[in-house]
Amino acid sequence: MTNNRPEMKHAPTTRLVTQAWTAWVILFYSLMLCAPCGFCGEPRAASEYQIKAVRLMNFAKYVDWPSQTFPETNSPIVVGVIGENKFGDDLKDATVGRCYGGRKIEVREVGDEKDWDKCQILFVSASEEKRQSELLKSLKARPILTVGESDTFTRDGGVISFTKKDGKVRFEIDLNSAREAGLGISSKLLSLADTVRGKP
Secondary structure, X not given: OOOOOHHHHOHHHHHHHHHHHHHHHHHHHHHHHHOOOOOOOOOOOOOHHHHHHHHHHHHHHHEEOOHHHXXXXXXXXXXXXXXXXXXXOHHHHHOOXXXXXXXEEEXXXXXXXXXXXXXXXXXXXXXXXXXXXXXXXXXXXXXXXXXXXXXXXXXXXXXXXXXXXXXXXXXXXXXXXXXXXXOEXXXXXXXXXXXXXXXX
């Protein structure tokens, strides 16, 4: 009897090829979805203000405030921003899981001068550069860690100033301003600074 269906001899092979091709396509797209940006470019680098936010929170680890600065033994270390806030949510995100000396870190909105004394760390935005000198004179001798980002911040009386070097965020410290504020700066933080003014 003549076999009128020769194509049936190749049907199993065709199905195997189709199944293998389908499996390969699924694997390929799974790898594209799961790979850490292997097919879509490098992971996005942290922004300037994300880096500044993390470092600002880390400063708290290396600074000692006078004991009377905090109303309670478990009072938080309060961080405020004077001027334009370019951090967005980065500051609050950087506080997650941080606790130094039994104190949590808390970010608050800072209005006028009456709110400054409620903070242990004050970041002075570059938007305040024109009144920066006057502002820092008002903060002089208060137990507040002042941190800024203008070129003249430490020369005007600020304690720590962010700088940029080779495209990287760095910082400098003025020990005279820290002493006037009654703040102790650890040797570890001093060793990480690009410049330290007022060394003995």
